[in-house]
Amino acid sequence: MGIEIKNPMEDQYGNSKDNIFIAFKDDGNYLGSSYVYPNTNHRQIEEIPYLIFMDINLAENMDKSLEAEVKQLLFDKVFLRAKELREERPDLNARIYSGFQYNMENMNFYIKNGFEEDYSIIMEASIDDGFKYTLPKEVEIVDVNLEVEEELVDYKKMYDEIFISPVDMDGFIEQSKRACFKSLYFLVQGKRCGGCTIFQDDTFGYIETIYVLPEARGKGIAKVILNYIFNYFLVNGLSQTKLEVWELNKPAVSLYKSFGFNEIEKNLMFPGRNI
Incomplete structure (x- = not known):
């Protein structure tokens, strides 16, 4: 049974249809989708202002024997598109990343594809x-x-x-x-x-x-x-306050520390890779 991946006919979410990929079986059944969008953000990661987010979503109740193949095919398509987007801003340092609620299966998948672990930091302060x-x-x-x-x-x-x-x-x-x-x-x-x-x-x-x-x-x-x-x-x-901040956002981490915030926990999230 074949798998076809194509762009949608039109985009409904404010993203370019060239940045969206949908997977179907050759009988027309939906298997999953992936998408990518670029964001120039000089605030959250000052050293890497060009951030390219990508994500993959598989259909519920999919045949387990197809999951790994579909996910990899969607990744390959969306990662190639992410690299094309990166080439549009050669003047900026860039990072491709994916955000999700952390689980080991997802993390292992992205690490296998050349991504690195990123962390968010839980910080607390007493007032x-x-x-x-x-x-x-x-x-x-x-x-x-x-x-x-x-x-x-x-x-x-x-x-x-x-x-x-x-x-x-x-x-x-x-x-x-x-x-x-x-x-x-x-x-x-x-x-x-x-x-x-x-x-x-x-x-x-x-x-x-x-x-x-x-x-x-x-x-x-x-x-x-x-x-x-x-x-x-x-x-x-x-009298106690708490927040979560991306570890790579160094100016924010420094600001919070100056107000007495201390790191109490790290969460694995946002696996990414600089390109």
């Missing part, structure tokens, strides 16, 4: 009982209004331009149901400069995201945001 912070007068805080569709669309557009992986809007909405949830914009003299999303996770104040817009970087906005978060958590009875 001193006497900590207090007052926002500078020129800084204004605005909540993202989850009830307004236009604001959610605007938030997603901004987030996807800043972060390596697109925002999971369903997960974002679920987070909004947690205690101490805040998704905030920080404005300086009326102009949006950065923001954060935070909530309570067990007994911790959890920092989901902190970001500073490119035009506002180098002006201490991230420190303003972190100080505000610490104050907010403490006022709400949370």
Whole structure:
């Protein structure tokens, strides 16, 4: 029985159809898909700003005897396309990577294909009982209004331009149901400069995201945001805070350490390779 891999007739998710591959048996049954998209991101990994994400998804209830072959065929197609995309930006250091919930089978597959292990770091900090912070007068805080569709669309557009992986809007909405949830914009003299999303996770104040817009970087906005978060958590009875950061994002790791965050755990994720 043959396997055919082809591009879709049209793309439904904002990606080029040349970057999407779908596998079928010769009887027309769907077997799986893979896709790749490039992202130029000078914030999260300063030394490697050109990041090319790829992923593979196999059909549920597939014949087990076909899984390995289909996965490798989809990988070969999408990896070749990733290398073509890389050639479009020869001026930048580039890395191809794949994100997934870690499991040994997936990790072994990517390592077999020349990828390396990457880590995310879980970090925790204690907030001193006497900590207090007052926002500078020129800084204004605005909540993202989850009830307004236009604001959610605007938030997603901004987030996807800043972060390596697109925002999971369903997960974002679920987070909004947690205690101490805040998704905030920080404005300086009326102009949006950065923001954060935070909530309570067990007994911790959890920092989901902190970001500073490119035009506002180098002006201490991230420190303003972190100080505000610490104050907010403490006022709400949370003296411990936690976050997760990609180990390769060295500026962020350094910033968090300067605020007393310590590494407590590493997670294997985002296997990748520089090209």
